[in-house]
Amino acid sequence: MTALLESPTARVKWLAAPSSAAWLEAANARPDLLLIDHAHCERKAAGVALQLMFRYPSDRALAEALSPLAREELEHFELVLQVLERRGIALRPLPAPAYGAALAAAVRRQEPQRQLDALLVAGLIEARSHERMALLAAHGADAELRQLYGALLASEARHFGLYWVLAEERHGREATVERLQQLAQLECEALSGILADPHGLRVHSVGVRGGAGPAAAQSDGPGPSPSG
Ligand SMILES: [Fe+2]
Numbered sequence: 571m572t573a574l575l576e577s578p579t580a581r582v583k584w585l586a587a588p589s590s591a592a593w594l595e596a597a598n599a600r601p602d603l604l605l606i607d608h609a610h611c612e613r614k615a616a617g618v619a620l621q622l623m624f625r626y627p628s629d630r631a632l633a634e635a636l637s638p639l640a641r642e643e644l645e646h647f648e649l650v651l652q653v654l655e656r657r658g659i660a661l662r663p664l665p666a667p668a669y670g671a672a673l674a675a676a677v678r679r680q681e682p683q684r685q686l687d688a689l690l691v692a693g694l695i696e697a698r699s700h701e702r703m704a705l706l707a708a709h710g711a712d713a714e715l716r717q718l719y720g721a722l723l724a725s726e727a728r729h730f731g732l733y734w735v736l737a738e739e740r741h742g743r744e745a746t747v748e749r750l751q752q753l754a755q756l757e758c759e760a761l762s763g764i765l766a767d768p769h770g771l772r773v774h775s776v777g778v779r780g781g782a783g784p785a786a787a788q789s790d791g792p793g794p795s796p797s798g
C-alpha cells in the first residue's frame with residue numbers, strides 16, 4: 571500500500587506530509603461514513619467561501635473568485651447527496667474531528683493577519699481534501715466511489731490554487747510563503763496520531779506519514795499548481 575501512495579496525484583505541494591496508508595485503509599473500510607462526512611465537508615467549504623465574502627464585502631475580486639467556488643462546492647454537495655440517496659444512506663450529523671478547530675485556533679485575531687491566515691487555512695483544507703480524494707480516486711473501495719472522487723479532483727485542485735492567489739495578491743509573496751509554512755506544519759500536526767476509534771474516521775481524521783518535520787513544507791510556495 572505504501573508504494574501505491576507514492577502516486578504523483580497524491581502529492582500536494584501545500585502539505586507538509588502526505589496522508590498515511592492507515593488513513594486510506596480506514597476510509598476504505600468505512601465508505602459510508604466517509605461519504606456522509608464528505609457531504610458535510612462540501613457544504614462547509616461553501617460556507618467558508620461565503621463567510622469570507624461577508625467578512626470582506628467591498629473586496630470585489632475576492633467575491634468574484636469565491637462566489638463561483640461556493641457554487642461549485644454546493645454542486646459537489648448535491649452530487650454526494652445523490653450518491654447517499656442511491657445507497658440509502660441518511661445524511662446524519664457527525665461529530666467533527668479536532669482538525670478544523672485546531673486550524674481555526676491558529677487564525678490570528680487582528681487584520682490583516684486574520685485575512686491571510688483565513689485564506690491559507692481554507693486553502694490547506696482544500697489541499698488536504700484534494701490529496702485524500704486523489705488517493706480515493708486511485709484506490710477507493712468501489713468503482714462508483716473512485717469515479718465520484720475522480721470527478722471532483724480537478725475543481726478541488728483549482729480551489730486551493732485560488733486561495734493561494736487570493737492570499738498572495740493581498741499580502742505579498744514573502745508573508746504568504748512564510749505563514750503557509752507555519753500553518754502547513756500545524757495542519758500536519760493536527761493530523762498526527764493513530765485513529766483509536768474506527769467510527770472517528772473522517773475526510774480530515776488523523777493519518778499522515780512521518781509527522782511534521784521542519785523541512786517538510788515547500789519553501790518556494792505552491793503557486794497555482796496543485797501538485798508537487
Ligand atoms: Fe468540493
Ligand SMILES: [Fe+2]
Nearest residue numbers: 615696726729
Ligand atoms: Fe473545494
